[in-house]
Amino acid sequence: MKKRRFAYILIGIGLIFSFGSARIYTFTPAGNSPAIGCNQAAAGKQEIVYKPLPKSGKKCEIGDDIYFTYEFSERPKMGTIVLKIRVFNKKGEKFTPYTIKGRSDMPSMWGAHDSGDVDFKLNKKNDYLLPVNIVMPGGWEVRMTFIKDGKPVFFGSITFDV
Secondary structure, eight states, X not given: OHHHHHHHHHHHHHHHHHHHTOXXXXXXXXXXXXXXXXXXXXXXXXXXXXXXXXXXXXXXXXXXXXXXXXXXXXXXXXXXXXXEEEEEOTTSOBOOOOEEEEEEEOGGGTTSSOXXXXXXXXXXXXXXXXXXXXXXXXEEEEEEEEEETTEEEEEEEEEEEO
């Protein structure tokens, strides 16, 4: 009986030490983005602010000479929809200078339906595409990070209801 109790105590101590060394990450709507790294944001090195984007089809400026537009393949509803982004230079010519990462989730249940960072894929027309999986009705948000030469240059956020 004493041997069994001693074994349970040792197991308990082992569990305490193993959980004590585990890292716990939290992601909040205020901006701790895994696209940059939650350790940086948690350490106070960088607070990320996602710019709310205008309605679908409107110009969204990245810089003085570059803008993009976005649209969904269909009106957001349950199931998978595709988010399409087209990037243009100041002459209105489409080009693809960025790597774009997207992340979708429900702000009211942050982390419950998080897609994680997903790379937009380029199609033959040089449109950036991201499938968004809508698993339940309510408010949704897609956060996008535009990256050039390994550095983030723009953070944008699209919100919509299903």
